[in-house]
Amino acid sequence: MDAQERSIRRIVTAGLLLAITLLLALTPVGFIPVPTPAGSATIAHIPAIIGGILEGPLVGLIVSLGFGFASFLSPLVPIKDPLVIILPRLAIGVVAALVYFGLRRASRPVLMTILLVLLAAVLWAAYVVSQSVLWLGIAIAVVALGATTYGLLWLRKGDTQAVGLAAAGVAGSLTNTVLVLGAAVLRQVPGVTSEVALSIGLMQGIPEAVISAIVVVAVVSAVRQIGGKRGSRL
Amino acid sequence: MASTASLRNTSLGRYWPTGSGIHALDPRSKLLVVLFLTVAIVVAGRWWLTVGLLAALLLLFPLSRLPRAALSGALRPVLPVLMLLALFQLLFGLEPAGSPGAGVVLWTAGRFSLTLGRIVGVLVSLARLLSLVLLVSLLTATTSPSALVSGLEMLLRPLNHLRLPGHELALTGAIALRFLPILGEELESVQRAQLARDITGGPESRWQIARNARRTAALIVPLFADAFRRVDQLSTAMLARCYQGGYGRTYYRHLRLSAGDYIAFGFGFVTLIVALAI
Amino acid sequence: MRDPVITLRHLAHTYLADTPNAAPALVDANLTVQRGEIAALIGPSGAGKSTLVSFINGLLRPVERLRAVILGQDTADRSIDLSALRARVGLAMQYPHQQLFERFVGDDVAYGPRQLGLSREELRERVRWAMEEVGLEFEAFVDRQTFTLSGGEMRRAALAGVLALRPEILVLDEATAGLDQVGRRQVHDLVRRLRRDQSVTVVLVSNEMDEVAELADSVMVLDQGRTVASGPAREILTQAALLEPRGLALPEATEVAQRLEARGVAIATDLLTPREVEEALWQALPR
Numbered sequence: 001m002d003a004q005e006r007s008i009r010r011i012v013t014a015g016l017l018l019a020i021t022l023l024l025a026l027t028p029v030g031f032i033p034v035p036t037p038a039g040s041a042t043i044a045h046i047p048a049i050i051g052g053i054l055e056g057p058l059v060g061l062i063v064s065l066g067f068g069f070a071s072f073l074s075p076l077v078p079i080k081d082p083l084v085i086i087l088p089r090l091a092i093g094v095v096a097a098l099v100y101f102g103l104r105r106a107s108r109p110v111l112m113t114i115l116l117v118l119l120a121a122v123l124w125a126a127y128v129v130s131q132s133v134l135w136l137g138i139a140i141a142v143v144a145l146g147a148t149t150y151g152l153l154w155l156r157k158g159d160t161q162a163v164g165l166a167a168a169g170v171a172g173s174l175t176n177t178v179l180v181l182g183a184a185v186l187r188q189v190p191g192v193t194s195e196v197a198l199s200i201g202l203m204q205g206i207p208e209a210v211i212s213a214i215v216v217v218a219v220v221s222a223v224r225q226i227g228g229k230r231g232s233r234l
Numbered sequence: 235m236a237s238t239a240s241l242r243n244t245s246l247g248r249y250w251p252t253g254s255g256i257h258a259l260d261p262r263s264k265l266l267v268v269l270f271l272t273v274a275i276v277v278a279g280r281w282w283l284t285v286g287l288l289a290a291l292l293l294l295f296p297l298s299r300l301p302r303a304a305l306s307g308a309l310r311p312v313l314p315v316l317m318l319l320a321l322f323q324l325l326f327g328l329e330p331a332g333s334p335g336a337g338v339v340l341w342t343a344g345r346f347s348l349t350l351g352r353i354v355g356v357l358v359s360l361a362r363l364l365s366l367v368l369l370v371s372l373l374t375a376t377t378s379p380s381a382l383v384s385g386l387e388m389l390l391r392p393l394n395h396l397r398l399p400g401h402e403l404a405l406t407g408a409i410a411l412r413f414l415p416i417l418g419e420e421l422e423s424v425q426r427a428q429l430a431r432d433i434t435g436g437p438e439s440r441w442q443i444a445r446n447a448r449r450t451a452a453l454i455v456p457l458f459a460d461a462f463r464r465v466d467q468l469s470t471a472m473l474a475r476c477y478q479g480g481y482g483r484t485y486y487r488h489l490r491l492s493a494g495d496y497i498a499f500g501f502g503f504v505t506l507i508v509a510l511a512i
Numbered sequence: 513m514r515d516p517v518i519t520l521r522h523l524a525h526t527y528l529a530d531t532p533n534a535a536p537a538l539v540d541a542n543l544t545v546q547r548g549e550i551a552a553l554i555g556p557s558g559a560g561k562s563t564l565v566s567f568i569n570g571l572l573r574p575v576e577r578l579r580a581v582i583l584g585q586d587t588a589d590r591s592i593d594l595s596a597l598r599a600r601v602g603l604a605m606q607y608p609h610q611q612l613f614e615r616f617v618g619d620d621v622a623y624g625p626r627q628l629g630l631s632r633e634e635l636r637e638r639v640r641w642a643m644e645e646v647g648l649e650f651e652a653f654v655d656r657q658t659f660t661l662s663g664g665e666m667r668r669a670a671l672a673g674v675l676a677l678r679p680e681i682l683v684l685d686e687a688t689a690g691l692d693q694v695g696r697r698q699v700h701d702l703v704r705r706l707r708r709d710q711s712v713t714v715v716l717v718s719n720e721m722d723e724v725a726e727l728a729d730s731v732m733v734l735d736q737g738r739t740v741a742s743g744p745a746r747e748i749l750t751q752a753a754l755l756e757p758r759g760l761a762l763p764e765a766t767e768v769a770q771r772l773e774a775r776g777v778a779i780a781t782d783l784l785t786p787r788e789v790e791e792a793l794w795q796a797l798p799r
Contacts, residue, residue, distance in 0.1 A: 004473070004478075005469070005473060007402075008469050008472050008473055008477060009465065009469045011402050011405055011406050011409070012409060012465050012468045012469050012472070013462075013465050014406045014409075014410075015405070015406045015407070015408070015409025015410045015412075015413065016409065016410070016413055016417075016461040016462075016464060016465050016468075017461070018406060018407070018409075018410035019409075019410040019411075019413040019414045019417050019461070020417060020457060020458065020461055022410065022414055023414065023417055023418060023421060023457075027418075029421060029425075029453060032446055032447070032450050033438070033439075033440035033446050034440055034443070034446075035440045035441045035443070036440075039440060040440070043450070043454070046454075047458075050458070062403065062406060066410070072370065073370055073374060081276060081366075082272065082276075211447075214447065215450075215451070215454060218451055218454075218455055218615075219454060219455055219458045221615065222455050222459065222613075222615045222657075222658075222659055223455075223458055223459050223462050223659060231616060231618070231654070231655030232614075232616035232617065232618030232619045232622070232654055232655050233616075233618075233619055233622075234618045234619070234622060234632075234635065234636050234639060234654060420610065423605065423607065423610045424610045424611075426566070426571060426603075426605070427603075427605055427610050427611040428611075428613075429571055429598070430569055430571070430598060430601075430602070430603040430605075430674075431598075431611075431623055431624040431673065431674070431677070432595060432598065432627075433595050433596065433598050433599035433624065433627050433628075433677070434595060434627045448623075451613060452613045452623070453613075455613040455614075456609060456610050456611070456612065456613050459609065459659060460609065460610070463609075
């Protein structure tokens with residue numbers, strides 16, 4: 001594919017993923033019912049993640065921008081500060097692209113090491129947090145251990161490409177959660193204190209990250225025939 | 235299950251073509267005014283400025299001959315969440331300095347105290363948020379989607395001279411808008427297909443994680459697959475027609491500025507300056 | 513013995529009612545289908561055929577009672593769980609890619625029956641049966657990736673997914689469009705087989721007149737949301753005056769027969785299939 005083809009492909013992909021983002025952000029389809037206080041998790045950030053993975057950080061950036069705009073325009077979102085709704089989201093597609101490209105060719109031992117290092121870091125953070133808010137620290141530790149166990153099992157099955165996709169999905173989703181909530185706290189959006197932001201982040205952000213990982217893996221591996229799964233589950 | 239036809243009836247900031255003066259304004263000026271006013275609303279320090287902007291925006295709804303449904307449609311989804319945020323701020327929030335009634339304690343109960351200043355602060359925040367919501371709703375209600383895209387593209391055109399991909403961005407936006415209804419219809423059909431095979435009865439519940447996940451996958455995967463199929467088709471078509479990029483491209487639509495545009499632009503600009511200065 | 517499995521009476525539906533974009537899709541539609549019958553639904557595009565079908569498989573509920581009674585269930589009754597009904601009414605749609613979502617063919621065909629609580633062996637057998645019925649060899653296709661299938665294969669896979677639920681009513685909504693002759697004939701044989709072996713009732717939505725002539729027992733003509741005619745196939749499909757103003761054509765065999773008759777050949781005018789014409793001509797030709 002020459003440069004011209006690539007450029008066209010990027011423009012068209014960005015356009016179509018943008019259309020899907022709008023559909024997901026502005027209609028009920030884009031919200032999956034989850035057992036959290038908010039009741040539903042958004043998947044409208046996923047086209048941005050997929051755009052970053054498949055066509056690179058620039059496309060990821062553009063679709064993320066579109067996601068920000070769609071949120072801004074959506075009557076369902078009460079916060080209308082562009083620095084909270086639009087700016088932090090630009091990173092979603094870029095982060096996803098970087099994580100995917102970084103992990104794509106990693107071998108299994110490397111991935112396992114990364115996972116264990118992450119686990120150590122999160123457990124340390126959990127310990128620190130538990131000094132001030134005990135239950136929170138414990139919760140973080142439990143979730144981290146659970147996620148790591150799952151990740152290790154997955155790696156043992158040998159599907160490294162899927163792990164890269166899942167990681168990109170999680171990274172993109174967490175970027176969305178962390179940066180938007182962080183911006184809300186920094187900009188002193190009424191009603192959003194750091195405690196509120198932290199609890200929203202954990203309760204919404206973690207399910208959303210898990211869902212993002214699942215959906216990204218399902219979509220990309222189906223559409224691009226990536227991945228080594230051998231056959232149907234029958 | 236929600237009616238599949240509801241996808242067409244979305245909260246996509248419905249466009250109500252009523253042919254008023256505001257509708258006739260050039261989308262470029264409207265976009266710029268919205269930009270100015272957004273900044274103005276966000277930075278406005280004095281409470282009377284915020285309230286004044288809110289009042290002005292409320293007035294614009296009937297001035298654009300928009301039906302009452304446009305205003306209520308814009309407010310209805312947001313009000314519950316706004317109320318919640320307001321409650322939060324009432325109980326836990328800060329008091330903006332210089333607001334009338336600062337420090338006047340009305341009521342105490344344990345750790346919580348209610349001061350007049352805080353009430354005023356909450357009202358001002360509410361006004362601010364409402365103004366932003368109304369501003370955006372006004373924009374989408376008075377400007378057709380294709381006009382918005384044309385306007386955006388023209389505003390971004392100077393970027394081309396700076397060797398930034400202004401044209402490409404606008405083209406991306408145009409493709410997105412073009413395919414939005416198509417993908418919407420596709421999604422409706424996919425929903426019908428998925429529903430036809432979804433036979434587990436019982437009430438909808440957010441606790442049935444597996445079932446909800448399967449259902450969503452049955453919707454999302456075909457949607458993306460269809461989108462990527464169209465990416466292949468459109469890319470091939472553009473290549474076959476020797477698309478060369480934005481340089482030297484001619485345009486079908488020509489937008490012209492009128493007196494009303496300059497007035498609106500001036501109003502927005504002045505408001506911004508005032509808000510920044512005070 | 514009359515055993516109506518589908519009764520639609522004065523059915524009406526408007527999309528987006530009470531909004532400025534309201535669009536009436538059905539105004540006064542009537543349809544009665546007996547068990548084991550093959551009923552065809554024809555009409556110009558935009559006539560409301562797909563909307564009508566949505567009432568048959570419980571996707572839409574009529575507002576008033578007794579407007580739509582499917583398999584004995586009044587779908588206007590809000591206490592009835594329509595998902596149970598949907599297991600008994602299968603819908604094969606026009607674009608198979610809108611239905612396939614699993615990565616592997618076997619999984620997609622299994623999506624429906626998996627919800628029935630079958631054992632792993634039973635599930636596998638059910639999928640095998642469905643795939644063989646549509647002509648997809650089980651071992652060869654069960655682990656194929658759905659997105660690598662050809663158009664015809666996708667169509668069969670989608671059909672298998674519908675059949676796997678063993679529906680009592682099968683609705684084919686333009687489900688043979690794009691199939692080659694062989695493929696289409698296989699679907700016709702399948703339809704006849706299902707009717708013969710399991711008394712499956714079939715509703716065929718199609719504008720392929722030859723196909724309708726080949727299969728249908730009865731025909732209902734829908735135009736702008738109204739039932740304008742319904743009756744035995746031989747009655748409806750042979751009236752040019754009824755069909756042509758609506759942009760529909762006579763089946764080719766019928767047209768040939770009627771033209772021959774107009775030119776003086778002693779042949780009946782209500783023939784439907786090439787075979788019937790062949791037989792009639794053989795009788796009419798001087799020996």
